[in-house]
Amino acid sequence: MANPVGHDRDHRQRMQNFLAGIEGRAFRIAQFATRNRDDALELVQDAMMKLVQNYAQHAADEWNALFHSILQTRIRDWHRRQSVRNRFRTWFNWHEDEEVEDALEQSPADVSWDPAARLENDQFMQRLNRELGDLPYRQQQVFLLRVWEGMDIAQTAAVMQCSESSVKTHHARALQKLREQLEEFR
Amino acid sequence: MNDSDKEFEQRAKTALDSGVTNLDAATRSRLAAMRAQAFEHQPFWSRWLTFDHWMPAAAFATVAVLTATLLLLPSAPDATAQLALQESDMMLEVLFSENELEDVGDPDFYVWLDFALLEEEEPDHAG
Numbered sequence: 508m509a510n511p512v513g514h515d516r517d518h519r520q521r522m523q524n525f526l527a528g529i530e531g532r533a534f535r536i537a538q539f540a541t542r543n544r545d546d547a548l549e550l551v552q553d554a555m556m557k558l559v560q561n562y563a564q565h566a567a568d569e570w571n572a573l574f575h576s577i578l579q580t581r582i583r584d585w586h587r588r589q590s591v592r593n594r595f596r597t598w599f600n601w602h603e604d605e606e607v608e609d610a611l612e613q614s615p616a617d618v619s620w621d622p623a624a625r626l627e628n629d630q631f632m633q634r635l636n637r638e639l640g641d642l643p644y645r646q647q648q649v650f651l652l653r654v655w656e657g658m659d660i661a662q663t664a665a666v667m668q669c670s671e672s673s674v675k676t677h678h679a680r681a682l683q684k685l686r687e688q689l690e691e692f693r
Numbered sequence: 694m695n696d697s698d699k700e701f702e703q704r705a706k707t708a709l710d711s712g713v714t715n716l717d718a719a720t721r722s723r724l725a726a727m728r729a730q731a732f733e734h735q736p737f738w739s740r741w742l743t744f745d746h747w748m749p750a751a752a753f754a755t756v757a758v759l760t761a762t763l764l765l766l767p768s769a770p771d772a773t774a775q776l777a778l779q780e781s782d783m784m785l786e787v788l789f790s791e792n793e794l795e796d797v798g799d800p801d802f803y804v805w806l807d808f809a810l811l812e813e814e815e816p817d818h819a820g
Contacts, residue, residue: 523728530724531713548723555731632708654702655709682694686701 522563525570526555533578536651539639540582550585554578575652575666586644631692638688642681649674650681779813 530551537547554577562573639647645667652663653674663678664671716724 519732523732526728526731527725530728531716531721532709534716534720534724535709535712544720548720548727551724552727552731555727559731628708628711631704632711635705635708636712651709654706682698682702685705686698689701 518563518567521567522559522570525567525574526558529571529574530555532655533574536648536655537578537582539636539647539651540644541585542640546585550578550581553581571656572658572662572666575656575658579648579666579668582644582648627692631689634689634692635685638685642684645669645673646677646681646684649677650685653678 533551533554534547537550538544541547541550554574557577558570558574562570565573639650642650649663649667652658652666653660658666660671660674663674667674669677
């Protein structure tokens with residue numbers, strides 16, 4: 508006979524492992540979208556809370572899509588709030604010293620001991636981060652979900668709440684722009 | 694998508710992974726703390742406290758209270774209850790009588806109904 512307490516403990520542990528595995532990427536995805544570390548952390552925290560509180564009973568293979576759906580909803584809400592704030596700022600001519608972070612303020616990757624290869628890789632990473640940060644929000648997020656998270660078109664469409672044809676279009680445009688901008692690294 | 698696109702995407706993926714691997718210690722620690730906090734606040738793991746698990750018990754308790762209330766009701770209802778029962782009886786008679794049901798659409802029917810109820814309640818005041 509199955510032990511429900513033991514089952515719950517296993518389930519909890521699996522969810523903790525899932526979150527531990529996804530949190531770094533989720534943070535970077537949110538950071539690309541917001542260009543702000545603290546806002547990105549807050550969005551990821553909200554997504555974690557919501558997943559654990561509302562969806563923990565779902566099967567483990569559904570967690571990834573659920574988590575990203577929640578995160579994307581939070582990111583969209585953040586964008587809406589920002590656009591309202593920006594409108595007010597324009598009306599009242601606020602001049603806050605807003606700190607816009609460079610999304611690429613990350614340590615270089617230690618992928619090779621060969622200094623030349625390592626330097627090129629670091630430069631590629633920095634440029635990629637910058638260009639990704641400059642992409643329109645939907646193109647950027649579709650690219651990240653498709654390429655980084657490995658989601659298929661249908662999953663990405665569900666998470667982004669758009670049509671599959673939109674996913675294809677956003678992905679193609681993002682890829683084209685990034686390739687153009689990073690042409691020198693071919 | 695051609696091979697060159699795939700190669701570019703693979704390189705991008707590797708670079709993005711490196712960005713996570715090299716996250717600063719403060720951010721890593723913050724993420725770990727947030728993860729722990731998510732489990733502190735969640736009610737799911739205390740399953741017996743969730744509404745889903747209390748719902749059958751709550752439903753049973755409600756039925757039990759209703760049953761007890763009906764069983765313990767005084768056999769002689771008070772005047773208000775009696776009046777309400779009379780009104781109900783009258784409405785049921787109207788609804789189950791084919792002839793009178795036709796009158797329900799007539800505004801004068803409601804004037805008559807008020808009058809009839811008043812007569813039932815205080816026979817001396819009517820007519």
